[in-house]
Amino acid sequence: MDVIISSIGGLFLLLGGIIAIIGGIGVLRFPDFYTRMHAAGVGDTLVTGLILVGLILQMPEWLVVIKLIIILFMTLFINPTSSHALTKTAFQNGLLPVLHKKEEANKGDAGPSTR
Amino acid sequence: MLIAATLAILVVMFLAFIRGYIGPTFYDRILAVNMFGTKTVLFICLLGFVMGRPEFLDIAMVYALINFISVIAILRYSGSFDERRPPGNRKSIGRDV
Amino acid sequence: MLLCVAVAIVRMKDLLAVVMLLGVYGLLSASFFVTMDAVDVAFTEASVGAGISTVLMLTTIAMTGRNESAPPYKHLLALVLVVMTGALLVYGTMDMPYFGFAEAPANLHVAPRYIQDSMAEVGVPNLVTAVLASYRGFDTFGEVMVIFTAGLGVLALLGLAKPPKDGDAEIDLLHDKLHEQHLVLRVVCKMLIPFILLFALYVQFHGDFGPGGGFQAGVIFAAAIILYGMLFGLSTARRVINQPLVLLLSGIGAMLYGMVGVVSMLKGGDFLDYSVLLSDPIAGQHLGILLIELGVGITVASVMVIIFFNFAGRIEYLQRKRSRDKQG
Amino acid sequence: MIVGLYNYWIVVILMMIGFYIVIAQGNLIKKIAGLIIFQTSVFIFYISIGKVDGATAPILADQFSQYSNPLPHVLILTAIVVGIATTALGLALIVRIKEAYGSIEEDEIQEKDNQEC
Numbered sequence: 001m002d003v004i005i006s007s008i009g010g011l012f013l014l015l016g017g018i019i020a021i022i023g024g025i026g027v028l029r030f031p032d033f034y035t036r037m038h039a040a041g042v043g044d045t046l047v048t049g050l051i052l053v054g055l056i057l058q059m060p061e062w063l064v065v066i067k068l069i070i071i072l073f074m075t076l077f078i079n080p081t082s083s084h085a086l087t088k089t090a091f092q093n094g095l096l097p098v099l100h101k102k103e104e105a106n107k108g109d110a111g112p113s114t115r
Numbered sequence: 116m117l118i119a120a121t122l123a124i125l126v127v128m129f130l131a132f133i134r135g136y137i138g139p140t141f142y143d144r145i146l147a148v149n150m151f152g153t154k155t156v157l158f159i160c161l162l163g164f165v166m167g168r169p170e171f172l173d174i175a176m177v178y179a180l181i182n183f184i185s186v187i188a189i190l191r192y193s194g195s196f197d198e199r200r201p202p203g204n205r206k207s208i209g210r211d212v
Numbered sequence: 213m214l215l216c217v218a219v220a221i222v223r224m225k226d227l228l229a230v231v232m233l234l235g236v237y238g239l240l241s242a243s244f245f246v247t248m249d250a251v252d253v254a255f256t257e258a259s260v261g262a263g264i265s266t267v268l269m270l271t272t273i274a275m276t277g278r279n280e281s282a283p284p285y286k287h288l289l290a291l292v293l294v295v296m297t298g299a300l301l302v303y304g305t306m307d308m309p310y311f312g313f314a315e316a317p318a319n320l321h322v323a324p325r326y327i328q329d330s331m332a333e334v335g336v337p338n339l340v341t342a343v344l345a346s347y348r349g350f351d352t353f354g355e356v357m358v359i360f361t362a363g364l365g366v367l368a369l370l371g372l373a374k375p376p377k378d379g380d381a382e383i384d385l386l387h388d389k390l391h392e393q394h395l396v397l398r399v400v401c402k403m404l405i406p407f408i409l410l411f412a413l414y415v416q417f418h419g420d421f422g423p424g425g426g427f428q429a430g431v432i433f434a435a436a437i438i439l440y441g442m443l444f445g446l447s448t449a450r451r452v453i454n455q456p457l458v459l460l461l462s463g464i465g466a467m468l469y470g471m472v473g474v475v476s477m478l479k480g481g482d483f484l485d486y487s488v489l490l491s492d493p494i495a496g497q498h499l500g501i502l503l504i505e506l507g508v509g510i511t512v513a514s515v516m517v518i519i520f521f522n523f524a525g526r527i528e529y530l531q532r533k534r535s536r537d538k539q540g
Numbered sequence: 541m542i543v544g545l546y547n548y549w550i551v552v553i554l555m556m557i558g559f560y561i562v563i564a565q566g567n568l569i570k571k572i573a574g575l576i577i578f579q580t581s582v583f584i585f586y587i588s589i590g591k592v593d594g595a596t597a598p599i600l601a602d603q604f605s606q607y608s609n610p611l612p613h614v615l616i617l618t619a620i621v622v623g624i625a626t627t628a629l630g631l632a633l634i635v636r637i638k639e640a641y642g643s644i645e646e647d648e649i650q651e652k653d654n655q656e657c
C-alpha cells in the first residue's frame with residue numbers, strides 16, 4: 001500500500017516537472033506579454049499544486065504535511081493574485097496585446113492547443 | 116523522481132531568467148521574477164526532501180511571502196517611473212515583438 | 213547561474229531591470245545557501261536580499277529616475293586591474309583546502325566544541341542560535357548596535373523636520389486610484405497580513421529548534437508592515453503605527469539586550485553569561501536566549517520599518533513639492 | 541585534483557564582477573548593486589568554507605552525527621542584516637545627493653563641484 005501511494009506521488013512529481021518545462025518554454029517563446037502571462041500564471045499554479053501534492057504523498061511526518069499544505073494554500077492565494085495585479089497594471093499603463101498575427105512570429109509559437 | 120523534478124525546476128528557472136534578461140517590456144521582467152520566485156519555492160521544498168531533512172519548509176514559506184511582497188513593491192512604485200508614452204504612440208507598444 | 217546573473221547585471225543599462233535581476237540574484241544565492249546546509253543564512257538572505265533590499269532600491273529609483281545616462285568609462289584600465297586582482301586571488305586559492313574537506317583548518321578549532329558540547333552547555337538544538345546568542349553574544353550585541361545606528365543615520369538623512377499634514381488632495385487622489393485599481397490585491401493582502409505577522413512570531417520563538425531567530429523574524433514582521441504601507445498608503449499606515457513609538461521600540465530592543473547582560477553581571481556572572489540568570493544553568497541559558505532574540509527581533513523590525521517609512525515619506529514629500537512648484 | 545578548488549574560483553569571479561561594477565560604472569545605484577554582488581561573494585566564500593562533505597545542516601537531531609560548521613553561518617547571518625542596514629544608509633545618501641546635485645552620475649557631480657570652486 002505504501003509503495004503504491006508513494007509511486008503515485010512520484011508520478012505527480014514527474015508530471016509537475018514536465019508541465020513546468022512546458023510552461024517555461026511557453027514563457028520563452030510566446031509572442032507578447034499577455035500570452036506569456038497565461039503560460040506563466042496557469043503553469044505556475046498547476047505545477048505548484050502537482051509537486052506539493054506529490055511531496056505530501058511521499059508521507060513524511062504530519063508536521064511536514066501541515067507545512068506543505070500551508071504552502072500550497074498560500075501559493076493558491078498569492079499566485080493568481082499577483083498575476084491579476086500584474087496584468088491589470090500592464091493593461092492600464094497602455095500595453096496592448098498583439099492582435100494581428102505576424103508571419104514569422106506565428107509559426108509554431110501561438111500553439112492552438114494551449115487553450 | 117525527486118531528483119528528476121528538481122532538475123526540471125532548475126531548467127525552468129534558467130528559462131525564466133532568460134526571459135527576464137531579454138524581456139522587451141518592463142512587465143515581462145516582473146513576470147519572469149515572479150515565476151522565478153515560485154520555482155525557487157518548489158526548488159527549496161524538493162531540496163529538503165532530497166537532502167532528507169524535510170523540516171526546513173519554513174524557508175520555502177518565507178520565499179513565497181517575500182516573492183509576493185517584492186512583486187507588489189514593483190507594481191506600487193512602477194507608477195512613479197516616467198515611462199508613460201504619448202497616447203498616439205500606444206498602438207506600437209504591444210506590437211514590436 | 214549566479215555568474216550568468218552577475219554578468220547580466222553588468223550589461224544592463226536600465227536600472228529598474230538591474231534591481232529586478234538583483235532580486236533574482238538574491239533568491240539564487242539563498243538557494244545556494246540551502247544546498248550548502250546553511251539554512252539559517254538562507255532564511256535571512258531570502259527575507260533580506262530578495263525582499264527588503266528590492267523594496268529599498270525601488271523606492272530610491274522612484275526618486276532618482278531609472279535611466280543610466282553616462283556611458284561607462286575607464287573601461288580598459290578597470291578591466292586590467294580587475295583581471296590582475298582576480299588572477300592574484302586565484303593564485304592564492306592554490307593553497308586553500310579542497311571544497312567540502314572535513315579536516316580543513318577552519319573546521320578544526322572551535323566548531324567541534326560547538327557541535328559536541330553545546331547540547332550540554334546551552335541545551336538548544338539549533339547550533340546556529342546557540343552560537344549566535346550564547347557563545348558569541350557579545351559580537352551579536354555589536355551587530356544590533358550597528359543596525360540601530362544605521363536606522364538613526366537614515367532618519368537623520370531622510371527624516372523630515374515636520375511630519376506631513378494629512379489631507380493633501382493630490383496624494384490622496386493617487387492613493388484612491390491605486391486602491392480602486394487593485395481591489396483583489398487589497399482583499400487578499402488583508403487576509404495575508406495577519407498570517408505573516410503570526411508566521412513572524414513563529415519564526416521568532418521557534419528559532420531554538422529550527423531555522424529562524426530574531427533577525428529573520430524582525431525582517432518578516434517589518435515586511436508585513438511594509439506591505440500594509442505600500443497597499444493602503446503611507447498616511448493610513450502612519451495612523452495605524454505610531455512612528456515615535458517605533459523609534460522608541462528600536463531603542464527598547466537594544467536596551468533589552470544590554471539589560472540582560474547587565475543583569476547577568478549583577479548576579480555574579482560575566483557580561484551576557486546567562487547561566488546565572490536562573491538556578492538551573494540550562495534554564496537560565498534558555499531564558500537568556502529567548503530575551504536576547506526578542507531584543508534583536510524588536511530592534512531589527514523597528515529599524516526596518518523606520519527605514520521604509522522614511523524612504524516612502526521622502527517620495528511623498530518630493531511629489532508634493534513638485535506639484536506645489538507646478539501650481540506656484 | 542585542482543578542480544576541487546572550484547568554489548573559490550566562482551567566488552573570485554563574482555567578486556571581480558562586483559569590483560568591476562564599482563570602479564568602472566559611473567552611476568551610483570549601479571555601484572551599490574556592485575557592492576551587493578561583492579558582499580554576496582564574500583558570504584558564499586565563508587559558507588563554502590564551512591561546508592563538510594556528507595554532513596547535514598547544523599541543527600541537532602538524533603539520526604545524524606556529522607554537521608557542517610556552524611560558525612561561518614553565524615558570522616554571515618549577522619553580516620547579511622548589517623549589510624542591508626548599511627545599504628539602506630548608502631541609498632539614503634544617494635537620495636540626498638540627487639536632491640543636492642540633481643544627478644546621480646559620478647562625472648556630472650564632479651563637474652558641478654568643480655564649477656563651485
